[in-house]
Amino acid sequence: MSTQVTEQETETEEQSSHQRRRLEEKAERAASRDRMRERAENDLDEADTTFTLKVFRYDPEIPEKEEPRFDTFEVPFTKGMTVLDSLMYARDHYDSSLTFRHSCRQAVCGSDALFVNGTQHLGCKTQVVDLGDDGGVPGEIRVEPLPHQEVVKDLVVDMEHFYDQMEAVEPYFDADELPDGMEEQRQTRENREKIKMSSRCIWCGACMSSCNVAAGNNEYLGPAAINKAYKFAMDEREGENRKQERLEIIEQEHGVWRCQTQFSCTEVCPKDIPLTEHIQELKREAVKNNLKFW
Amino acid sequence: MSQRNEIAAADDAVSAEYETVDRRVLVVGAGAAGARAAIELVEQGVPPEDVLVIGKRGHGDAHTTWARGGINGALGTHDPEDDWTVHAADTLNEGHHINDPDAVEAVTERMPRLLRELDDWGMAYSRTEDGGIDQRYFGAQSFRRTAFAGDHTGESLLRTLVAKAQSLDIPYRENVLVSRLVTDGDGPDGRVLGAAGTDLDTGEFVVFDTDVVVLAAGGYTSLYKRHSSRDDENTGDGPALAYQAGAELMDMEFVQFHPTGMVGDRYGEDWDGRLVTEAVRGEGGRLFNSEGERFMEEYSPDQMELDARDVVARAIASEIEAGRGTENGGVYLDISHRDRSFIEERLPRMYERFDELGVDMAEEPVEVAPTAHYGMGGVAVDDAGETRVSGLYAIGETMAGVHGANRLGGNSLAETIAFGEVAGEAIAERLATAPDGRDSDDLHQHARVHLTDLARLAESDGAHDPVALLDEVRELLWDASGIRREADGIEAGLDRLRQVRERASDLAVGDRTSRSYEFAIDLGFALTVAESVLRGARERTESRGAHYRTDHTERDPEWRRNVRYERDSVGGMHLSTTPVDEPSEAVQAALDAGHELDYHQLE
Numbered sequence: 001m002s003t004q005v006t007e008q009e010t011e012t013e014e015q016s017s018h019q020r021r022r023l024e025e026k027a028e029r030a031a032s033r034d035r036m037r038e039r040a041e042n043d044l045d046e047a048d049t050t051f052t053l054k055v056f057r058y059d060p061e062i063p064e065k066e067e068p069r070f071d072t073f074e075v076p077f078t079k080g081m082t083v084l085d086s087l088m089y090a091r092d093h094y095d096s097s098l099t100f101r102h103s104c105r106q107a108v109c110g111s112d113a114l115f116v117n118g119t120q121h122l123g124c125k126t127q128v129v130d131l132g133d134d135g136g137v138p139g140e141i142r143v144e145p146l147p148h149q150e151v152v153k154d155l156v157v158d159m160e161h162f163y164d165q166m167e168a169v170e171p172y173f174d175a176d177e178l179p180d181g182m183e184e185q186r187q188t189r190e191n192r193e194k195i196k197m198s199s200r201c202i203w204c205g206a207c208m209s210s211c212n213v214a215a216g217n218n219e220y221l222g223p224a225a226i227n228k229a230y231k232f233a234m235d236e237r238e239g240e241n242r243k244q245e246r247l248e249i250i251e252q253e254h255g256v257w258r259c260q261t262q263f264s265c266t267e268v269c270p271k272d273i274p275l276t277e278h279i280q281e282l283k284r285e286a287v288k289n290n291l292k293f294w
Numbered sequence: 295m296s297q298r299n300e301i302a303a304a305d306d307a308v309s310a311e312y313e314t315v316d317r318r319v320l321v322v323g324a325g326a327a328g329a330r331a332a333i334e335l336v337e338q339g340v341p342p343e344d345v346l347v348i349g350k351r352g353h354g355d356a357h358t359t360w361a362r363g364g365i366n367g368a369l370g371t372h373d374p375e376d377d378w379t380v381h382a383a384d385t386l387n388e389g390h391h392i393n394d395p396d397a398v399e400a401v402t403e404r405m406p407r408l409l410r411e412l413d414d415w416g417m418a419y420s421r422t423e424d425g426g427i428d429q430r431y432f433g434a435q436s437f438r439r440t441a442f443a444g445d446h447t448g449e450s451l452l453r454t455l456v457a458k459a460q461s462l463d464i465p466y467r468e469n470v471l472v473s474r475l476v477t478d479g480d481g482p483d484g485r486v487l488g489a490a491g492t493d494l495d496t497g498e499f500v501v502f503d504t505d506v507v508v509l510a511a512g513g514y515t516s517l518y519k520r521h522s523s524r525d526d527e528n529t530g531d532g533p534a535l536a537y538q539a540g541a542e543l544m545d546m547e548f549v550q551f552h553p554t555g556m557v558g559d560r561y562g563e564d565w566d567g568r569l570v571t572e573a574v575r576g577e578g579g580r581l582f583n584s585e586g587e588r589f590m591e592e593y594s595p596d597q598m599e600l601d602a603r604d605v606v607a608r609a610i611a612s613e614i615e616a617g618r619g620t621e622n623g624g625v626y627l628d629i630s631h632r633d634r635s636f637i638e639e640r641l642p643r644m645y646e647r648f649d650e651l652g653v654d655m656a657e658e659p660v661e662v663a664p665t666a667h668y669g670m671g672g673v674a675v676d677d678a679g680e681t682r683v684s685g686l687y688a689i690g691e692t693m694a695g696v697h698g699a700n701r702l703g704g705n706s707l708a709e710t711i712a713f714g715e716v717a718g719e720a721i722a723e724r725l726a727t728a729p730d731g732r733d734s735d736d737l738h739q740h741a742r743v744h745l746t747d748l749a750r751l752a753e754s755d756g757a758h759d760p761v762a763l764l765d766e767v768r769e770l771l772w773d774a775s776g777i778r779r780e781a782d783g784i785e786a787g788l789d790r791l792r793q794v795r796e797r798a799s800d801l802a803v804g805d806r807t808s809r810s811y812e813f814a815i816d817l818g819f820a821l822t823v824a825e826s827v828l829r830g831a832r833e834r835t836e837s838r839g840a841h842y843r844t845d846h847t848e849r850d851p852e853w854r855r856n857v858r859y860e861r862d863s864v865g866g867m868h869l870s871t872t873p874v875d876e877p878s879e880a881v882q883a884a885l886d887a888g889h890e891l892d893y894h895q896l897e
Binding site: 186 | 453757
């Protein structure tokens with residue numbers, strides 16, 4: 001209720017009291033920032049285990065940051081901590097300019113694919129303890145942006161090319177003909193089962209980044225796009241004509257035949273999609289398809 | 295169609311460039327409702343380049359992806375006696391008869407066709423033996439009516455819609471936060487001219503010059519302490535924007551608490567309030583207290599775990615309050631009597647998530663407690679989804695009317711699809727007859743005022759952290775207008791809100807790409823929405839559906855009315871009430887037939 005009293009006083013007094021309050025609050029806020037840092041120090045003291053987070057940094061817009069470098073952050077380990085959690089800890093306690101994409105935090109949005117200790121991982125799905133030796137907390141975790149993509153800032157890469165390749169396979173359902181009126185399309189449970197894994201793709205780009213062929217050949221459709229084509233080509237609801245068209249797309253020069261079955265995409269896929277298997281199956285379909293025209 | 299303008303502000307310190315985007319229709323929100331509306335527009339012949347869908351999140355990552363259990367429509371796959379009138383009757387019963395019957399009928403009558411249409415677009419529905427669209431039980435529904443794709447229905451639905459929108463070349467822009475709708479300034483009798491906001495990636499201001507704005511921007515339940523959304527979504531953007539523009543809000547006091555949210559003390563803070571889908575109960579999951587009692591036998595012997603969400607949520611809250619909760623503050627939800635293969639097939643994402651947390655659902659129960667999940671209230675609209683401000687539409691969770699006092703599981707996705715189509719049809723027709731000419735001078739003049747405010751907000755050096763203030767709103771709404779409410783508590787909540795509002799005028803905010811900037815704007819939305827929820831809860835002196843007053847525990851027939859909220863000429867919030875319409879004869883007949891769920895079919 002003190003503000004009520006102030007209002008009755010003269011204007012200058014009111015202003016100075018406001019100013020005083022503002023200054024006090026500003027000081028309070030500066031103190032709170034220090035406390036955040038202090039809290040990190042306390043966290044570190046109290047934590048049973050800590051580890052070093054080594055993060056790739058780059059910002060083309062700020063002169064002193066345009067030279068790529070690594071920053072290290074000491075992070076207290078907490079039970080269940082993921083790589084994304086540790087990045088957020090570093091951002092919130094040490095450096096608010098640390099930039100990375102993240103959104104759903106449950107492996108649905110596909111925005112936080114990262115290069116962790118030399119392999120593609122989804123930050124939110126990768127437990128810190130799974131990176132150490134036999135279930136322990138590792139001494140150091142190195143986090144870099146996805147290789148073979150242009151870095152926009154820190155851990156953020158440009159996904160444009162990846163999206164273009166996805167677009168190239170016409171990634172939308174398109175049935176030859178649809179049932180009339182209130183009739184339903186039919187799909188067997190077996191068919192749904194067959195394409196189920198392929199439909200789990202979250203467009204994170206980990207597979208493309210892991211693929212040596214895609215790295216060397218910018219035109220190659222890449223595992224994610226071919227898997228997308230698989231999902232539709234194998235969906236019995238679409239019909240035979242559409243399937244032929246789809247096979248033609250993936251059979252072209254930069255399609256399935258580029259795949260050298262190195263399985264790196266399958267190994268890194270955070271949704272466990274058997275990508276290489278799907279590419280192989282499409283190769284077989286394409287062969288079968290061509291045989292028809294002998 | 296983009297150009298740059300300079301804000302000619304009197305105060306040079308805050309002048310800034312902005313981008314102008316010229317589109318006949320702007321769809322704010324890229325979830326299921328927004329995507330479906332845009333698809334309808336283009337299918338009705340509106341050129342895609344006249345439309346723009348914007349989202350405040352990234353590609354395909356709207357909140358829809360979090361919807362799990364299913365989407366309702368009376369296909370009658372298993373139960374041929376089901377039809378849309380029974381679906382409408384169930385919806386009205388669940389809504390305690392203050393739903394808008396026309397809106398309910400629009401959704402339920404359209405859904406069988408719209409579910410099949412989604413199948414035509416490649417939706418990954420779970421299938422019956424003979425290849426049909428499978429349907430399962432959901433709470434308080436007379437028949438198996440909930441179509442689903444495992445327990446990732448929302449995710450599959452949004453993927454289907456995004457792919458369809460891509461095939462139609464519908465333009466989409468991500469990471470844009472709209473913070474103001476611009477009208478000609480005539481309030482309720484006004485007309486929408488466009489919208490203004492910020493590209494959160496670049497920090498640039500954007501002004502949209504439009505004939506029509508569709509708000510498909512979600513609900514408001516992340517303004518509660520325990521909630522099932524992400525912290526930066528469902529922050530009340532849609533209702534607050536519409537209210538500010540002169541539209542009315544309705545039913546804001548009705549907030550659904552989902553009975554089964556994950557318990558943070560058991561699974562980690564990050565998981566607190568996250569949903570365990572109703573499908574777990576729909577597939578036979580049972581609730582037990584810490585004494586091993588299947589307590590729903592006491593509260594609802596006939597419908598058990600599948601009674602209405604408000605009934606089950608209050609039952610769980612009562613058990614916990616009576617000291618029969620777990621040490622982590624929840625109760626047990628157990629589906630381990632089902633086979634592992636059944637759980638893996640029907641509830642794959644839940645099984646996977648708990649497995650990663652070290653819990654085997656096929657062997658042990660999970661710990662759950664109620665969590666704020668859905669706002670039944672929202673923007674008052676007519677049968678076409680249009681507000682009283684000409685050219686401003688609201689659909690999906692942003693609109694009010696379909697759910698009344700409580701919502702059936704599986705009806706929210708249904709509403710997004712049905713009203714996406716309804717609004718799309720109406721807007722296409724409107725554009726076909728309306729001249730394409732806009733009053734851009736007026737738009738820019740009004741927009742500049744707002745952008746000047748935004749420029750001042752960014753990097754302002756005040757005393758208070760917007761995140762801390764948002765958290766205070768979350769605390770006070772939870773305390774004052776949670777599962778149980780009473781007059782003194784609500785008053786105390788309004789007092790606390792006044793204090794937050796005072797501090798919100800002196801914020802510490804980062805630049806226009808910072809999280810604190812986004813949260814500062816969200817805080818503005820939150821203050822409006824929180825006031826409406828609290829004042830509606832105070833006004834409604836009865837208990838009905840999700841609104842439970844411990845000082846007025848009975849339903850009062852006199853209160854079969856909707857509370858409406860509008861901004862008066864001096865900026866204060868004005869409440870009034872209006873009576874509810876009667877349903878059609880066909881739906882009245884279904885109501886009279888007295889259908890209801892018989893839980894024991896499940897056993």
